[in-house]
Structures are given as C-alpha cells and as structure tokens.
Amino acid sequence: MLYAVILAGGRGTRFWPLSRRALPKQCLSLDGGPTLIQRTVARILPLVPVDRVLVVTGPDMAEAIRAQLPDLPAANLLIEPSARNTAPVAAWTAWEVARRGGGTICVLPSDHMIADEHSFRAALGLALTSAGEGGIVTLGIRPTHPETGFGYIEPVAPTAPGCITPVRRFVEKPDHERAVELIRSGCVWNAGMFCWRSDIVQEAVRRFLPRTAAAMQAWSEGAPLPSVWGETDATSVDYGILERSDGIRVVPGEFGWSDVGSWPALAEILPAQEWGSGVGDVESLRSTGNVVYSRDRLVALLGVEDLVIVDTPDVLLVARKAEGQKVKDLLDQVERHRPRRYD
Amino acid sequence: MLYAVILAGGRGTRFWPLSRRALPKQCLSLDGGPTLIQRTVARILPLVPVDRVLVVTGPDMAEAIRAQLPDLPAANLLIEPSARNTAPVAAWTAWEVARRGGGTICVLPSDHMIADEHSFRAALGLALTSAGEGGIVTLGIRPTHPETGFGYIEPVAPTAPGCITPVRRFVEKPDHERAVELIRSGCVWNAGMFCWRSDIVQEAVRRFLPRTAAAMQAWSEGAPLPSVWGETDATSVDYGILERSDGIRVVPGEFGWSDVGSWPALAEILPAQEWGSGVGDVESLRSTGNVVYSRDRLVALLGVEDLVIVDTPDVLLVARKAEGQKVKDLLDQVERHRPRRYD
Numbered sequence: 307m308l309y310a311v312i313l314a315g316g317r318g319t320r321f322w323p324l325s326r327r328a329l330p331k332q333c334l335s336l337d338g339g340p341t342l343i344q345r346t347v348a349r350i351l352p353l354v355p356v357d358r359v360l361v362v363t364g365p366d367m368a369e370a371i372r373a374q375l376p377d378l379p380a381a382n383l384l385i386e387p388s389a390r391n392t393a394p395v396a397a398w399t400a401w402e403v404a405r406r407g408g409g410t411i412c413v414l415p416s417d418h419m420i421a422d423e424h425s426f427r428a429a430l431g432l433a434l435t436s437a438g439e440g441g442i443v444t445l446g447i448r449p450t451h452p453e454t455g456f457g458y459i460e461p462v463a464p465t466a467p468g469c470i471t472p473v474r475r476f477v478e479k480p481d482h483e484r485a486v487e488l489i490r491s492g493c494v495w496n497a498g499m500f501c502w503r504s505d506i507v508q509e510a511v512r513r514f515l516p517r518t519a520a521a522m523q524a525w526s527e528g529a530p531l532p533s534v535w536g537e538t539d540a541t542s543v544d545y546g547i548l549e550r551s552d553g554i555r556v557v558p559g560e561f562g563w564s565d566v567g568s569w570p571a572l573a574e575i576l577p578a579q580e581w582g583s584g585v586g587d588v589e590s591l592r593s594t595g596n597v598v599y600s601r602d603r604l605v606a607l608l609g610v611e612d613l614v615i616v617d618t619p620d621v622l623l624v625a626r627k628a629e630g631q632k633v634k635d636l637l638d639q640v641e642r643h644r645p646r647r648y649d
Numbered sequence: 650m651l652y653a654v655i656l657a658g659g660r661g662t663r664f665w666p667l668s669r670r671a672l673p674k675q676c677l678s679l680d681g682g683p684t685l686i687q688r689t690v691a692r693i694l695p696l697v698p699v700d701r702v703l704v705v706t707g708p709d710m711a712e713a714i715r716a717q718l719p720d721l722p723a724a725n726l727l728i729e730p731s732a733r734n735t736a737p738v739a740a741w742t743a744w745e746v747a748r749r750g751g752g753t754i755c756v757l758p759s760d761h762m763i764a765d766e767h768s769f770r771a772a773l774g775l776a777l778t779s780a781g782e783g784g785i786v787t788l789g790i791r792p793t794h795p796e797t798g799f800g801y802i803e804p805v806a807p808t809a810p811g812c813i814t815p816v817r818r819f820v821e822k823p824d825h826e827r828a829v830e831l832i833r834s835g836c837v838w839n840a841g842m843f844c845w846r847s848d849i850v851q852e853a854v855r856r857f858l859p860r861t862a863a864a865m866q867a868w869s870e871g872a873p874l875p876s877v878w879g880e881t882d883a884t885s886v887d888y889g890i891l892e893r894s895d896g897i898r899v900v901p902g903e904f905g906w907s908d909v910g911s912w913p914a915l916a917e918i919l920p921a922q923e924w925g926s927g928v929g930d931v932e933s934l935r936s937t938g939n940v941v942y943s944r945d946r947l948v949a950l951l952g953v954e955d956l957v958i959v960d961t962p963d964v965l966l967v968a969r970k971a972e973g974q975k976v977k978d979l980l981d982q983v984e985r986h987r988p989r990r991y992d
C-alpha cells in the first residue's frame with residue numbers, strides 16, 4: 307500500500323505579512339489559484355488515494371489546513387504537540403502507517419510549486435516502486451543555477467530522469483563557487499522528498515535515533531503522544547537518518563520545481579508583466595522588476611524598480627527586492643514592538 | 650467691513666489617490682489633524698467673522714466642503730457652475746460683497762499650510778488695512794529656496810515683514826538660475842493671497858475684463874448665474890487683473906507658509922522620523938527618506954529609500970519621490986483604463 311506524508315508544520319515567515327502564525331506559507335495562494343497545500347494534495351491523488359494521505363502540522367495552523375482540505379479524513383490530519391523538526395515526524399508517521407498495516411511512504415513538503423505534475427508523478431512513481439524493494443529513495447531536482455540556499459545530493463555517477471542511481475553523499479548548502487562545482491560534477495538539489503517503507507523507517511529510527519524509537523514504541527502501545535513527544539530527538543530527517551544511512555538511491559527529476567522561498571521568488575513562477583510580476587490589479591508608469599501581491603485594491607506604481615509590495619488587510623509591506631529574504635528580521639522587530647498583533 | 654473669500658474649487662490631483670474628484674486636496678488632512686480648508690477658515694476667524702467668510706467651490710466637491718465646515722452659513726458657500734479659473738470667481742465674489750453692502754476682501758487659497766498663524770494674521774491685517782485705502786495689496790512670501798514652481802513678486806525696493814512696498818512687476822515661474830537671481834534682488838513668492846475693496850475689484854473688472862463685468866452686472870440684476878457664467882473670461886486673477894493693474898503693493902511675510910504642492914512636500918511640514926516622514930503606523934528597517942500616508946494599516950518598510958507610499962481604501966500608490974510631481978500622469982493613465990472608478 308502506498309502512503310503520502312505531507313509535512314505541513316512549517317511557519318514560513320518569509321512570506322509575512324501574507325503568511326501569519328495561523329496561516330503559514332503552505333496555506334497561501336501565491337498565484338491567485340489554489341493554495342500550496344491544496345495543490346500538493348491534489349498533485350499526489352492520482353498516485354495515492356486521499357484516505358492514505360497523512361498531513362502533519364502544528365496546533366496553530368491545524369484549523370486553516372482542515373478548512374483548506376475538506377476531503378481529508380479527520381484521522382489523517384496529524385497534529386504534532388510541538389515543533390521538533392522532521393525526524394520525529396518521520397518516525398511518528400512510520401509507526402502510524404505500520405499501525406495501519408504498513409506500506410511504502412513518500413514524504414513531501416507542502417509548500418513547493420511544481421509546474422509539470424506528470425513528470426513529477428512519473429519520477430515519484432519510480433521512486434516509490436524502487437523504495438518498495440527496500441532502502442531509501444530520494445527525489446533530486448536537476449539544478450537550473452548554482453543555488454546556495456539548498457543542499458545537494460551527489461550520485462555515484464551522472465544520472466538522468468528515469469534513472470535510479472545510488473547516492474554517494476549528501477552535501478550541505480554550499481557557497482557559490484562550490485555550487486558551480488557540484489553542478490558540474492552532476493549533483494542534484496535535495497528538495498526534501500523521499501520514499502521508504504514504514505518498516506525500513508522503523509529500522510533506521512531504532513538504529514540511529516533509539517530515544518525516538520522508544521517514544522514511538524510507547525505511543526504505539528497506548529501512551530498519549532504529548533507524554534512521549536518530548537523524548538524524541540529534535541533533529542532533521544536529513545541529519546538524523548539520511549546522512550547516516552547506506553544504500554540510498556536518487557531519482558532525478560525535471561518538473562518545474564520551485565520552493566518559492568521568498569517574495570522575490572514569486573517572479574520565477576508568475577508571468578512577467580511590464581512592471582514585474584505578481585497577483586493583483588496594477589497600473590504602472592516607468593516601473594519595472596517589482597513583485598506585487600494585492601487582492602483587494604488597485605496598486606499604482608510610479609517610477610519604482612525592484613520592489614516587493616505586499617498588501618494585506620492590516621499590514622502593507624514595501625521592501626527592496628534585494629532584501630526580500632530578510633522579511634523575518636522586520637517581522638521580529640514588529641513582534642518586539644507590537645507583540646502577537648501582526649505575527 | 651472685512652470679508653474673506655476662500656478659493657476652494659481646485660481639484661489637486663497631485664495628492665491622488667488620497668484626493669479624489671469629490672474630496673480634493675483642500676478637504677484632506679495631510680498631517681492627521683484638521684483638513685486644509687478647516688484650518689484656512691479657522692485661521693481667518695480672529696480677523697473676519699464666519700458670516701463674512703465666503704467659500705467658493707465646484708459642484709463635485711461642495712458636499713465634502715459643506716460637511717467639513719458645519720458653521721459656515723449656507724449662503725456663504727458659493728458653488729461655481731463650472732471651473733473657469735480665478736478671475737470670474739474674483740469678480741463674482743466682489744459683486745456678491747457689493748450686494749451685501751461692500752467691503753474689503755482678502756482672497757485666500759484653501760489648500761496651503763501656515764505654521765505661524767499669528768504672523769500670518771499680522772501680515773494679512775496690515776494688507777487689509779492698506780487695501781481699505783484703495784488699490785490692490787498682495788501678500789508675498791519670503792523665499793526659503795530658489796523654487797521654480799512659483800511666480801515671484803518684485804518690489805520696487807527690498808522690503809521686510811511689517812512693510813508695505815509698491816510692486817514693480819509680477820514674474821512668471823522662473824528657471825533655477827533666474828530664481829536665484831530673483832531672490833538675490835529681493836523678490837518674494839506669489840502665494841495667491843491678495844486684498845482689495847469690492848468697488849476696486851469691480852472697477853478693475855470693468856476695465857480689464859468687460860465681458861465678465863457685463864455678466865456679473867446681469868447676474869446682480871437677476872439673471873441666473875449659470876446663464877451668464879459662460880460669458881465670463883476664463884482667466885486667472887494674476888493674468889487678467891493683477892498684471893495689468895498699477896499701484897499694486899506687497900506686504901512680505903514669514904509665517905511658515907507651504908503650498909504642500911505634492912506628496913514629497915509633506916516631508917517639509919511633518920516631523921522627521923528615522924524612515925522619513927508622514928502619517929501612520931510605520932515599522933522600518935534600513936529605510937530612509939520616505940513619505941508615508943496610511944490611516945488604517947501598519948506600513949512595514951524594509952530597505953527602501955525615497956519612496957512615496959500612500960495607502961487608501963481602494964488604491965495603493967508607491968512612487969519614487971523624485972517622480973512625486975507626476976502623480977497626475979499616472980492618474981490620467983488609470984482614468985483611461987478604468988474611467989471614473991478611482992478619480
């Protein structure tokens with residue numbers, strides 16, 4: 307049986323002020339269409355029926371996610387008692403799938419965009435099939451530029467879509483020069499998507515994260531989750547499991563993937579307009595390269611370049627595009643001066 | 650008897666999107682306090698009682714002005730049938746004051762800021778007193794910089810506050826070099842404020858604008874204003890009367906005057922903040938020199954400089970400050986694409 311585990315616990319402060327504590331990035335419609343998590347679920351349904359889609363999130367945002375996924379069975383929305391990174395979530399969902407009879411799981415982020423869904427499902431189907439035979443299979447993204455914000459996966463030999471290749475090692479976020487080198491040597495981006503059987507996860511967790519395994523064992527024997535959750539290892543799947551495992555394989559894919567990491571990245575996934583790109587009604591004169599997001603009002607631009615303009619009911623953000631990655635710094639300051647009012 | 654005529658027919662598109670057809674610049678609160686016209690009337694009341702304050706405006710904006718000046722007698726709100734520049738208004742109000750028994754009139758714009766009201770009334774009182782003896786007396790503003798957007802008044806000899814000096818001539822808007830020269834030679838800014846007796850105005854209108862005089866005569870004999878208004882000379886007081894008159898005198902003043910001609914000028918009349926100046930709740934990081942106007946939401950600025958940001962319920966304007974004078978160009982474009990929706 308195939309299962310999908312969708313990780314939807316992230317806060318995504320880089321999309322403030324559109325994203326809020328109760329409405330994080332995965333719950334946003336960045337292009338005016340369905341939200342990122344709605345698309346993530348819809349994209350997987352041709353492979354995995356909705357009663358085997360598990361969505362994991364935190365208490366703050368559970369309400370928004372429930373509202374956005376009305377067809378998801380209530381028992382499939384898993385609310386983590388607190389954020390402890392991804393390894394405890396991977397363990398919990400493996401024990402949950404085992405409780406349901408076991409199966410092969412694909413673990414997917416909830417806040418990425420994928421333009422070519424057919425190619426995505428082809429790559430994922432291949433990875434799931436391969437993972438059904440044992441081991442861990444990751445999806446790799448063919449790099450389009452020497453990005454320094456992602457980790458890389460180095461296969462033992464150059465690979466291509468449709469191939470399954472053993473992984474030599476995982477590489478942490480590189481500097482620019484190193485990124486160029488990694489791409490030249492055939493590395494692919496680590497997009498945090500991987501497939502494994504529930505019993506394989508359990509085995510790996512018992513071996514590498516025994517405290518987490520013990521907590522999950524206690525939970526599966528009836529202990530309430532909140533009472534054991536604090537005993538788990540608060541680490542990432544990458545660091546806690548993948549980097550320590552042998553025999554990992556990678557399926558590279560090219561399917562118009564974007565993690566849409568910040569407001570400026572919106573320009574990559576939306577059609578270019580004279581004034582830049584974005585969502586909303588815009589009138590402009592002598593303005594270029596801007597990213598605009600406004601659902602409710604006319605945005606009039608006069609002689610401005612390379613700005614990010616985000617219009618929400620209670621906050622208006624105007625940022626230089628080059629500083630678009632630093633929205634969190636501004637949010638931190640807003641929080642210090644006006645606690646819990648705009649976060 | 651003293652009368653004040655307040656010219657409130659201007660549209661003031663340079664403050665779009667805050668200013669609209671039905672809410673022009675004079676009806677705005679640019680600093681969060683009373684509106685410009687409310688202040689203009691309040692400022693004159695220690696000299697002229699409200700039943701001798703006449704406010705002239707157009708049909709589009711009459712409603713807003715009536716609402717903002719609840720103490721103004723209904724008969725003192727004069728609604729011009731159509732905009733025909735200032736000379737017909739000057740004539741009409743002179744005939745109206747004559748109808749009420751005659752008196753000395755000060756003609757004042759409704760959309761300027763004056764920081765030092767005591768000095769303003771001292772200068773205006775002097776001008777009114779002098780005008781009571783005949784002729785035309787203008788108020789001049791001591792220049793603070795070689796402004797190219799104003800006309801200048803050249804006295805026959807250097808003058809100072811408290812003095813009444815004959816005017817040699819009016820000078821049209823100069824270029825920068827000429828403006829420097831004019832200031833050096835003792836010229837003052839023409840702020841469009843002048844005093845004259847109603848009979849002196851009538852005499853000047855009969856002499857220089859006989860068609861206008863005939864129209865006013867017909868009106869004073871019972872013809873409806875709309876039937877004669879089209880017969881008046883659509884010209885300015887400056888061009889139609891002042892520049893052709895002899896014996897004009899000027900009273901120079903220094904009273905923190907500003908015509909607040911566009912959004913960037915707001916910076917001159919509001920306290921400086923780390924991020925610039927303006928009205929509203931602003932949180933900023935690495936941002937300077939901006940002009941912000943927002944009544945309803947938090948404005949969050951990140952790494953932006955020298956922008957004008959105006960937040961209204963249906964339009965958000967973001968402009969480079971250096972283009973702040975060209976808001977009208979953008980409004981024209983909005984009008985072409987979305988007629989009568991945001992004007």
